Amino acid sequence: MSEIIVQNLLSPVVLFFVLGILAALFKSDLTFPKGLSEGLSIYLLIAIGIKGGIELSNYPLDAVIGPIFGVLFLGITIPFISLIITRFMKMDLKNSISLAATYGSTSIVSYGAAVSILEANGTNYEGFMNAMVVLIESPAILVSLLLFNILQRMQEEPALAKQSVGIVPSITKMIDLEVIRETIFGKSIVLLLGSLIIGLAVGDNGLPMIEPLFIDLYDSVLILFILYMGLIVGQRLPEVKQHGIKLLLYGLLTPLLFGSLGVLTGDFVGLSTGGATLMGVLAGGASYIAAPAALKTSVPDANPSIYLGLALGVTFPFNLVIGIPVYYEIAKWIQ
Structure with a gap:
């Protein structure tokens, strides 16, 4: 397992993320044109959706x-559980939503490491779990952005929010067709869900046209995006200090909470030990690709140092060292 951990921590994705942070901390003149960063986000959302x-x-x-219903449930x-926790931590709305989207989504690299561990142990798992990686991204981002639009409107129109007591009744009052339309037809969700539907419709017949751009070049484009996000994280790293130990505990403890929920859900929908383990990894992981790409366009004022710094700097290595073995042991114990 230590070999897998080292291999993932020394992957180009992580190393370029660190490079971006160092460049920002040492005041390098390295910058990304605004149009390029937006283009990278659009590319990643399309690639993730269509491959799934x-x-x-x-x-x-x-x-x-x-399993699809299980993933939709998670x-x-x-995102609801995450939002409750972060608001209890007194975090502002935009950063709370960014963590809800990030931790409601998943880490593709952590999933790949979990698959390698299962195969090394001779543990079988359902092949369709690879598609669940993408399916968990879409509802988490959609729900998070819907909550953001609703709660932001509550802040802008406090008189309406006070018409009922408690967050659930207030949210219910604030939901209307315009909020739903803004969320569903925001560019992040349109690209992610639309690409998923297109990929489902064309199937393998579409590979000759899709593969050269959205599959063969995916890892290289991802490196550029992660380098850019590393620059942003490095520039805004001092802002993380105001949340202190609470933020660190969030990045360490919520993966165990969400991952355990994922294993239980996997067992409930009839997955094998290996499949339930992977469901736990999906639930316990934090996205540093799809969610940041969506947040970059839909909640640009959220601090990447918080959601991306936690996802890559805390939760990612924690899951590689502790999380994945824990989810595997829980799945074995349950079954």
Whole structure:
């Protein structure tokens, strides 16, 4: 396992993230044009969605319907739990939403490490779990942005928010067709869900056209995006200090909470020990690709040092060292 941990921590994605942080801390003149950073976000959202749709097209609906509902449950529930925790921590709305989206989504690299560990242990898992990686991203981002639009409107129109007591009744009053329209047809969700549907529709027949740009070049474009996010994190790193130990504990403890929920959900929908472990990894991971790309366009004022710094600097190595083995042991114990 130590070899896998070292391999992932020394991956180009992590190293370029560190390079971006160091460049910012040492006041380098390295910058990214605004149009380029926006283009990288658009590319990643399309690539993630379309690859997940193609993967999902290879399985009959009756084989994946249970796990799909399980993933939807996690993608909807975890952002709510995360929002409650961060608001209890007195975090502002934009950064609370950014953590809800980041931790409601998942880490593709952590998932890949978990697959390697299962294969090394000779533990089988359901092949369609690879498609679940993308499916958990969409509902988490959608729910987080919907909550953001609702709660932001509550702040802008406090008189309406005071018409009922408690967050749930207030949210219910504030939901209207315009809020739903703004969320669903925001560019992040349009690109992610639209690409997923297109990938599902074209299936493997679309690979000759899609593969050269959205699959072959994916890792290289991801490195550019992570380097850019590293620069942003380095520039805003001092802002993290105001949240102190609470933020660190969030990045360490919530993966165990969400990951355990994921394992239980996987067992409930009938997955094997390996499949339930992977469901736990999906729930316990924090996204540093899809969610940051969506937040970059939909909640630009959220601090990347918080959501991306925690996802890559705390939760990612924690899951590699502790999280994945814990989820695996829980899955074995349950089954």
